Amino acid sequence: MKNKSYSFYDLKLKIYDNLAWGSDAVTALYGETILVPCNGGSPPPSNLMFIKWKYEKADGSAGDLLVKQDQKEATVEATDGYASRVSIDDKYNLLISGATLLDQRTFTCMVVSVSNLNEFPVSVLVHKKPAAVQIMDKAEVLHKDKPTMVGTCVVADANPAASITWKKNGHALVADDKAVVITSSTKVEPSTGLSSTMSILQYVASKGDAEAVFTCVSAHDLGDDAANVGPFSVHYPSEKVSLQVLSKGPIVEGDNVTLKCHADGNPPPKAFYFHIKGQKTLVENSDTYTMPAIARDAGGEYKCALADNEKMEASQSLVVNYLDLSLSPTGRVLKTVGDTLSVKMEKSASGEAIVSWRKDGKKVKEPAFTKLTYSDAGVYKCELTMGGITRHQSFELVVEGKPVITGLTKQRSMDGNHKVLTCEAEGVPEPVFQWSVNGSNERSAFSNGKATHKITVIPKVNLTVTCTVSNKLGEDAMTINVSSVFNEDPEKKDSQEESDDQAKLIVGVVVGLILAAAVVALIYWLYMKNSRQGSWKTNEKEVGTSEESKKLEENNHTV
Structure with missing residues (x-):
């Protein structure tokens, strides 16, 4: 009989077929020891003769593993790789060390007693937890409205193969072959039979995807895993350009004025054209242009445009205040x-x-x-x-002006023991005061060209006191009579001085009235004389009555 060769895939199908026949199944972990129970772990019959373990080879034939007689050591009959890997415990369970995917087959426990012979087949599956999720071919940036490969997610060395899903900001992505394209594949390593799952995500980004985080999620029976890729910057061309005048307030003649050309593309453009009063200037690696000490006639419209697309431009009016x-x-x-x-x-x-x-x-x-x-x-x-x-x-x-005395006064103290003399003057620079007598308790004030100086004197005899004021432009002087404060009745003296002052005032008033009357009479006489001369020239009679003449004579007599 010819030996048959089976692939790992065919071997798995055969195992699953055996499971369909109703045999028991055991799942083991890759690299660990496989424990295969005999008759589900039930105790052997009392008249047991021996138990024999055998397995189904890849070609479908049976192979012996070991035999265990009651109360005797087990005898290993395997001659292939199992010879060093199989053993049996005291409950007649088959133990296979270092599980591999080649151990995914049917193992049979044959129980032989004095009265009977029974076989208990058990199918073995070997599972392997996948390695940690790996992201390869990670994109640096995403591009707006252009498919971009976000990355390749690999989940290796698993059995069965792991499944992969993609998420964006925590939400599962569904492939639509337009904005989201997901390409998945599974590869089996020939030497181990372990599977590696690979998934490639292509994504068409929008501006709103800036800083988005994509996640590759691995799902497996022995545990899930995930790895993030991102966040990403989204690149897109400029759609709008604006020109700004960087100034905290109104632009004033002589200010340094900076223009800033802003484009909304990402990454921002690195070169611009500035149109300054009819001149086109290229600025690279900057988006600003500074005009020093701007002149008042520099007002008007200014423009800027992208260096690589001059149709994308903006303008701004500039007003220069002066x-x-x-x-x-x-x-x-x-x-x-x-x-x-x-x-x-x-x-x-x-x-x-x-x-x-x-x-x-x-x-x-x-x-x-x-x-x-x-x-x-x-x-x-x-x-x-x-x-x-x-x-x-x-x-x-x-x-400035020459000092002029505007007032010189005296005042007796309440107790009558001294007198206070006050001299007032106007002049700038500030006048200097000098008195013809010695005084005490001097006090001065000067404001807006007006100066005041006071002294206190104790005249023992009647005095004539002179106040003199001077500055660099000239001087002025005024005198005042000051009576003695000794050997006189203060009330009488004050009354006498007051009477003298009143008499002088009366005389002045009388003289003024006399002068006023004389002026009135003279004016009237001249008027009458002119009136008479006029009547003689026109041969008219002199106008006037005897009463008027009489009054005129009385007025002349009074003057």
Whole structure:
């Protein structure tokens, strides 16, 4: 009889056929010891003579393994590879060390007793857990709208062969031969009979797949495994270009202005054309172009385009703001009290500008000086604003003048023991005060060209006191009579001084009235004289009554 050769695939079919006949089955682990029970592990009969294990060879013939007689050592009868691998335990179970896929066959336990002979066939399957999932040919990036091989997933050395599925972000991918193409295959290693499963994923990405994670999942009876591939960057060409002006505020003449050309492609383009006032400039390895110290006439439309596709372009209008302020005078301006000062402000702006004035930090109207006073002195600041742009210039006005005494007064103290003399003057620079008498408790004040100086005196006799004020432009003096504070009735003295002052006031009023009456009479006389001369020339009668003449005579008499 000729020997038959079987492939591993044919051998598996034969084993599964035996299982279909109703024989028992045992599943063993690859490389481990196979335990094959005899009669399902039931105890042998009491009149047992011996137990014999045999197996079905690849060609279908029977081969002997070993024989075990009751109370005796087992005898190995195998002459092939099983000779060193088989043994039997005390329960008559067949033990086969180092399980391989060649052990996937039917083993038969033959039980021989005095009264009977029974055979118990057992089919053996050997399973092998696959090696860890491996990812090969991993893609670097995905491409939008273009099939890209994500990677090759390999699950090796398994029995039976492992199955593979692909997931994206945790969701199973279903092949549609368009956006998702999955190609799977299984290969058997001839030397071991172990199977390796391989699956290739091709995927058509979209922009939304950026940072997506793909997972290869291996499923097997002895355990599942998985390996991730990704995340991936998705590459796609630019679909839109924009031009930006990098500026925190309005662009002002003299600023450095940077233009940025942005394209939405991935990876971003590395070269651009910038169209600057009719000139085309290529910029490589950058998406910006800087114009230093931009001029006011540089406003207008600017463009940028992709270097490799100039049809993809964008434009942006650029407005250059400018604001000029010219003020005359500026700096320190020295004038004399009573002088005039012309202030001229000129402005030039690209838009509506607002002018404001401040004097010594306080808001004022635009200054106009026709006759300078000491109070006009100060620091004037003109500020011009337009949007977020500000210009300002200033001048310091100093008004000088010869000192003039505006008042000299005296005042008795409440206790009558001394008198306080007050001298008031106007002048810049600040006047220096000098008195013709010695005083104490001196107090001074100076503001806006007005100066005050007070001294305390104790006159022992009646005095004529002179106050003199001076600065670099000149001097002025005034006197006042000061009576003694000794040997006099303060109330009487004050009353006398007050009466003298009142008398002087009355005399002044009377003299003023007399002068006013004289002027009125003179004017009336000239009027009447002219009226008479006019009537003589026209041969008309003089107009007037006797009562009017009488009144005129009375007025003349009164004057």
